[in-house]
Amino acid sequence: xxxxxxxxxxxxxxxQGTVWSATAHIVAAVIGSxxxxxxxxxxxxxxxxxxxxxxxxxxxxxxxxxxxxxxYRYPDPITGTINHAYMDAVRAYLGPREVxxxxxxxxxxxxxxxxxxxxxxxxxxxxxxxxxxxxRHGDHxxxxxxxxxxxxxxxxxxxxxxxxxxxxxxxxxxxxxxxxSFAYSFISLGLCIxxxxxxxxxxxxxxGTHGSHKLVNVLLALGNVAFAYTFADVFIEIxxxxxxxxxxxxxxxxxxxxxxxxxxxxxxxxxxxGYAAFGNAAPGNILTGGFQEPFWLVDLANICxxxxxxxxxxxxxxxxxxxxEETVAARWPNAKFxxxxxxxxxxxxxxxxxxxTLLKLVFRSxxxxxxxxxxxxxxxxxxxxxxxxxxxxxPLSVYFPVRMHVSQNKISRRSSKWAMLQGLSMFxxxxxxxxxxxxxxxxxxxxxxxxxxKTVY
Numbered sequence: 001x002x003x004x005x006x007x008x009x010x011x012x013x014x015x016q017g018t019v020w021s022a023t024a025h026i027v028a029a030v031i032g033s034x035x036x037x038x039x040x041x042x043x044x045x046x047x048x049x050x051x052x053x054x055x056x057x058x059x060x061x062x063x064x065x066x067x068x069x070x071x072y073r074y075p076d077p078i079t080g081t082i083n084h085a086y087m088d089a090v091r092a093y094l095g096p097r098e099v100x101x102x103x104x105x106x107x108x109x110x111x112x113x114x115x116x117x118x119x120x121x122x123x124x125x126x127x128x129x130x131x132x133x134x135x136r137h138g139d140h141x142x143x144x145x146x147x148x149x150x151x152x153x154x155x156x157x158x159x160x161x162x163x164x165x166x167x168x169x170x171x172x173x174x175x176x177x178x179x180x181s182f183a184y185s186f187i188s189l190g191l192c193i194x195x196x197x198x199x200x201x202x203x204x205x206x207x208g209t210h211g212s213h214k215l216v217n218v219l220l221a222l223g224n225v226a227f228a229y230t231f232a233d234v235f236i237e238i239x240x241x242x243x244x245x246x247x248x249x250x251x252x253x254x255x256x257x258x259x260x261x262x263x264x265x266x267x268x269x270x271x272x273x274g275y276a277a278f279g280n281a282a283p284g285n286i287l288t289g290g291f292q293e294p295f296w297l298v299d300l301a302n303i304c305x306x307x308x309x310x311x312x313x314x315x316x317x318x319x320x321x322x323x324x325e326e327t328v329a330a331r332w333p334n335a336k337f338x339x340x341x342x343x344x345x346x347x348x349x350x351x352x353x354x355x356x357t358l359l360k361l362v363f364r365s366x367x368x369x370x371x372x373x374x375x376x377x378x379x380x381x382x383x384x385x386x387x388x389x390x391x392x393x394x395p396l397s398v399y400f401p402v403r404m405h406v407s408q409n410k411i412s413r414r415s416s417k418w419a420m421l422q423g424l425s426m427f428x429x430x431x432x433x434x435x436x437x438x439x440x441x442x443x444x445x446x447x448x449x450x451x452x453x454k455t456v457y
Contacts, residue, residue, distance in 0.1 A: 017241035019255045025238045026231065026259030028178045031266065033120045033309065034228030035185050036285045037385055038267055039192065039274020041221035043282035046208030050275065051268055053222065057229045058264040060428060062256060064398050065235060067405040069252040072239045075408065078247045084240045086233055086396075093404040102400055106233050107323070109392035110316045111371065116384045117316070118158075118375035120285070121309040122150040124302040127288040131302075135295040147379050154310075155372035161314050162321065162364040163356055177315070180308035187301040188286050189270045195291070196277040203279030210280075213445070219438020222431060223386025226393035228267065233396050284382040321364055328359060380446050386439035394432035398425050 017025075042050030073080035074092035083089040090102045126145045133143035209217060238255075242248045274286055283289030287305065291298045329338055338359045378384060402425045405411075411418045 015241055015243050017238075017243060019251050019258070022238055022242060022252060022255035023258040023262070025241070026255060027262055028181070029231040029234050029238065030229065030259065030263045031185055032181050032228075032312070033117065033305065034224065034385060034389075035188065035267065035270055036120070036287055036305075037224040037382055038228065038271035039278060039282040039286050039290075040284045040382060041224045042208075042271040042275040043204065043278070043280055044208050044214075044217040044221040047204055047206050047275070050208065050271060053225055054264065054267050054271060057225050058260050058267075060424070061229045061397055062260045063424075064401040065232070065256045065260070066253050068232065068235050068401040069239060069249045069256065071401070071404045071408060072236060072248055072252070077249045077408070082240070083236060086236045086400075089236055089404060090400055093407045094400070098400070098403070101395070103323075105392065105395040107320055109230070109233060109388065109396065110320055111367075112384070112388040112391060113316045114313055114371045115375050115378070116381075116388055117309045117313045118151055118154055118372060119147075119379050119381055119384055121154045121306050121313075122147045122375070122379070123285060123288045123381060124305040124309075125150040125153070127302045128299050131292055131295045131298050134292045139292065148376060151372055151375050151379070155368055155375075157310060158313055158317070158368050158372075159365055161310070162317060162368055163361065177308050177311045180304040181312075184287065184301040184304040184308070185266070185270070187297060187304070189266070189273065191291050191297070191301075192270065192273040192277045192286065196273055199277075201279075202276055204275045205280065208280065213442075216438050216441045216445070219434050220382055220386045220442050221438075223389040223435030223439050224382055225389070226432065226435060227385045227389030229263075230389060230392045230397060232401070233392075288381075317364075317367070320367065321360070324363060325360060378443060378447075380443055383439050383442040383446065386435055386442070390432045390436035390439055393435075394425075394428045398428040 038054075041053075044050075045053055068089075070077040071083070071089045071093060073082055074089070081092075083092050086106070087099055087102055091099045126147055129145050130143045134141060137143070208214075211217075239248055239252045242251050244251075270286075274282055274290075278290060287298065287301050332338055338357060341355050341357055343355050402421050406418065406421060411421070
């Protein structure tokens with residue numbers, strides 16, 4: 001029946017997605033807080049290598065995504081059984097051992113992103129406070145602020161939201177996330193263009209910034225760009241929304257081309273205009289260190305960042321909660337601590353109730369407190385983005401798609417195609433290792449200059 005399929009678990013669901021809806025999902029998945037670091041990344045790489053690195057990551061992401069699109073079904077990409085999640089595809093093509101590795105990569109990426117979102121949201125809160133302070137008291141006023149209080153506030157909000165079930169599936173939350181991420185991204189671009197036009201200079205240099213930390217910053221910039229392109233962990237889920245016929249893999253390849261192309265054009269525009277506007281002084285986060293006026297527009301952009309990350313945090317947290325709770329529940333089926341359900345009335349409502357278990361209350365709270373603690377100890381926006389990009393880009397965007405493609409097409413180890421695919425994978429691994437080294441080096445360097453829980457912006 002058209003638009004209705006049996007998935008790998010034997011269930012049916014209606015799919016009405018088209019190439020344009022998939023393109024929109026891809027753009028929404030890729031464009032996020034990573035765009036805030038693009039101007040700084042281009043500043044480290046310069047006018048020659050900055051755009052080339054963005055273009056290079058886009059080409060690699062597009063190519064490996066086309067390989068991943070063919071793995072949506074097993075064993076045949078058109079008539080095979082559907083794998084409705086990334087790990088299902090890995091399990092079908094590569095077996096249980098690779099599923100464990102994939103799971104580690106995915107959950108490390110999810111938790112690392114939670115840390116990154118905590119840091120980013122707190123810096124945006126600080127930016128709102130500082131911009132308003134400068135607007136009231138003048139550019140030379142002392143408007144420093146600590147990030148500790150704002151991180152704790154963000155963590156407490158997440159403690160409350162984490163107790164609501166299936167928050168990542170609420171439609172309006174996804175809509176708000178998309179609208180706000182697009183809002184602050186385009187406001188950032190508009191502010192950069194306005195600043196560039198205001199001074200009329202084409203700032204920056206061919207080789208980018210200079211200084212004793214040049215190499216570390218270049219490696220860190222690679223990780224930041226990798227983070228900005230990482231979306232492979234939701235790729236299969238997006239493809240699972242497409243109707244068939246036409247075959248899902250063909251539609252998804254078109255959507256990937258359109259989505260990555262649009263994203264790359266936007267990244268090029270924002271990274272280049274930001275570098276042209278600020279030159280080698282481009283801030284690590286374009287919205288928190290680059291603009292003070294018009295204060296209301298800068299405030300609006302940062303508020304959009306905060307709103308986006310409040311919801312997006314739960315999208316990344318809920319899969320970790322679900323996996324842990326399902327595993328523990330299966331391991332101890334009779335434990336009251338795990339299975340006994342309590343019900344409470346939602347405050348300020350008459351008939352709304354929420355159910356929870358002690359396991360859910362304790363584990364979710366503990367994970368969020370740990371995430372907030374790590375954010376307080378490592379409040380380094382670019383370094384955290386860099387290390388997340390380094391840890392997630394190669395395994396999820398390159399290694400597993402290449403391995404599954406080789407398995408699906410039974411590519412011989414002696415063939416030239418096998419050698420080229422392995423060469424691509426090895427090259428991307430080296431880039432990820434280099435970006436990881438740069439990120440760790442930057443964290444070590446910055447920790448020498450700061451004290452725990454005393455972060456000041």
